[in-house]
Amino acid sequence: MTSPKSDLPQGTLDLLILKTVALGPVHGYAIAQRLQQISRDVVQVPGGSLYPALHRLENRKLLVAEWRQTETGREAKIYRLTRSGRAHLQTGSASWQRLSEAVGLILGMAEGGER
């Protein structure tokens, strides 16, 4: 299964995780699944990136976690967004929007436009 993969720019993963968790309390595995589904398999996050990022966000008190039973009856660590996590997500996504628009504009310039 060779799907086209993109490297995530620095700091982007945190934003994506926050956004995913903002949709409702969720465990790590589900976050990985959702990221992959929503991005149509473009974003694949290996465990070595996802879990350190989750723990870092928890450490910074942007996320809180608790252990809960899932529908399959297993115990999972469920992450939830904190108030400061929500604030961080808002400022983060706003600046990301601006940046991506700017990048889009630059990349969308007709080549040889000025002559």
Added chain:
Amino acid sequence: MSWWRRLLRRGEQETHLEKELRFHIEERVAEFRQLGLGEEEARRRVRQEFGGLEQVKEQCRDARGTRWLEDFWQDLRYGLRLIRTNARYSAVVVATLAICIGANTAVFSAVQTVLLRPLPLPDADQIVLMENRYPKAGASDTGWSSGPDYYDRMRYVSTLQDQALFGTAPLTLEGGEAPERIMGMRVTPSWFRLLRTAPALGRAFAENEGEIGNEYKVVLSHGLWREGFGGDNKIIGREIRLSGRPYTVIGVMPRDFLFLNPEVRLWIPLALTPGQKQARHNNNWYNVGRLRPGATLQQVQSQVNALNAANDQQFPQFRAFIVGFETKVSPLKELLVRDVKGSLHFLWGGALLLLLIGGLNTGSLVIARTSVRTREMGTRLALGARPGRVARQLITENLVLAFAGGLLGLILTFALVRGLQAAGLDSFPRSAEVRIDGTVGLFALAISMGTGLMIALLSWGYISHLSPGSALHEFGRTTTGGRRTGALRKCLVIAQVGLAFVLVAGATLMLMSFARLLHVQPGYRTDGVLTASTALSRSSYPSDVEIRGLLARSLDALRAIPGVTSVGVTSALPLGTSYVAGVILPEGYRMTPGEKTLSPIISLVTPGFFGTMDIRLRSGRYFDERDNQNSLPSVIIDEKLAQQFWPGRDPVGKKMYQPAGSDMMKPQRWLTVVGMVSGVRMRDLAGTGNDAGVVYFPISPGQAPRIFTFTIRTQSDAARMAADVRAAMVRVDRTLALFDVKTMAERSALSLAVRRAALTLSLGFGAISLFLAAVGIYGVLSYLVAQRRREIGIRIAMGSGPGKVFGMFLQEGAVLIGIGLAAGVMAAFLMRGAVEKLLYDVRPLDPVVLAAVAALMGAVALFAVVWPAFRATKIDPAAALNEQ
């Protein structure tokens, strides 16, 4: 969760981490299985996609903030485990560090108390002492000022807000069962204000109580109040008798009050007579002042200098007399510590050198240890440990060792301080205040950690060049692999030998100096003489007639004691406590401009004094009965003074005079020199501060001291006669208090106590450093032999005899020792100034001493080389070549 709780619940964290990641993996496996993959294939896919479980865990631990602390715990546990598993190595390192740190901490506790800690007074560092010095007349560290100085300085030195005069006053406290000799202090009323200390009970002296007529008031120390007066709360207003006069108690000082001398037990007003207020350069009191807020010592010094310059203009009659006169302003604390400052700095320096040697020694051991662990380190690096992580582990391990050493050293300090007190530290000023407090503990901690870091850096310096590959190869087949280790350890050994040389040379110089002092000819005999001082009150002995009557009766009574062969009296006992000096000039003396005026020590004596002390007559005669009545006053001078005025000639029969007041040319009275005696060492056996010699006057009409010392020569042990002497004196006058009843031998030992303490310590430092250096050499040589086993095996197999192999290592050791000693000689040259002032009759670079020390150290060090070299000859070539 706070970081420390997270740390404490590390086990739980680990389980949760494992559980969380497992959940992810299992869910994903289940998903793949649903897509129809087999168990094996599903797991392989997940591993590929997710990454290795352990790696992910490691990255998650990194993401947590407590990583460094968790590592620290891990390293600490690992370090402690290493200590346990390498007990012998650890014991050697810890013991070495404990001795060095203990020695340093002990010396520091003394340095801290004596030199660093401020006097126990409010804002003590703001109090300065002004002392008049006449270095050209041999009177440098007098500590004293005159009455007019006090009034002048109060008017003109505006950088001081308060000033006071004080002086010690030996008194006799009467009214108890027996009269008690008591140390008092005369102070101007301003003294209390200056010290910012008020009596705990009653009041301080009022301003008018510092004037003649009102001065019979007394403030008691807390101790005297409790012990002498039962802590009587109604003591204020009571009268007590001091030296024959009634004094009214007006106050009691606070319990913990201490001003310079712990022996002072009461304070009385210092009331200057009109004459004393006028007498310039009549220096009899300590003049202290408190700096105005923001003022500096230098500002006071320059104001005092300006004042002296103005006085020089105003009173030109003193000019000839006071050539070289200056006033030195220094912190009051200096007064207490200046005699021992040099010794303490010397000892502190020695202790730090010892610590450095100990550090280098353990550093060398640690490097040897690290090189054995090269494989372990290499493996860790090869498996991906970051170099910083390995360095941190080394630092933690060594800090653990150093901390253990420091802890043990601190325990050792308690014993050492007690030992130091016994060795003579108790004769240092403020030594009663020496204690091991928080500051000392912090110092021990700081030097332990410093040493630990130094050792860690040494071993890291060794490890850091390793690449994983080379580390794994080293100690493989090659024999040259440990070359770097060897070179580093050789350097350390050279440094150790060099530093040890400095310490051993310092100790040897101190020893030589002390030995010379013990054999010094002080000009009098110190064995078989008992001395006892007393002071006479004006009320019981109003004039010299009564004083001379008492002296005659006392001498008869003392002479009558069985076993006493001769007795005498002097007002200035050699190795005593205080002296009066004065100017005396020969007839027809013409002072040349800029010439220094000599102030010999003045000693009033009875005829028996010279014989009792065995002070030899060089020419003329001793005093006799004639001098007691003779109208032409006679005088005896010592060789030193005679040499100044009549070099090479006999002074007997010459006339001398004491100048009247400030006019040097005008005689107050004429004197005839009747004898010349040998010079004596007055202040101490080294003869310091006694450049001008001694002039002896006979105790005669109009010329009798109130404070004096009996000198009693005995046939048997002088110390055993003390009780008899006291009993005899009680029969003469039971109100007299005898004090300082000591043999001359005891006085001589006391005068050497500070030197003895310094010597004992520096000998200890020298011995330990020599031992450490020898151990260091032994360690390196053993290492080199082990390193070159194969080479030696080949040499022996090729026919090299044991002698040749032995010689090879002996030479190797000798080269190291030689370089070390050469470095040591250079270091000794650079440090000669530190020891120079402490030595008597020995030069700091005495070639014989240095050569002897080098020979001794060379011999000890070579001894340390012999055993490893010998072992090298016993290497079995077959076994050595077959290894690996």
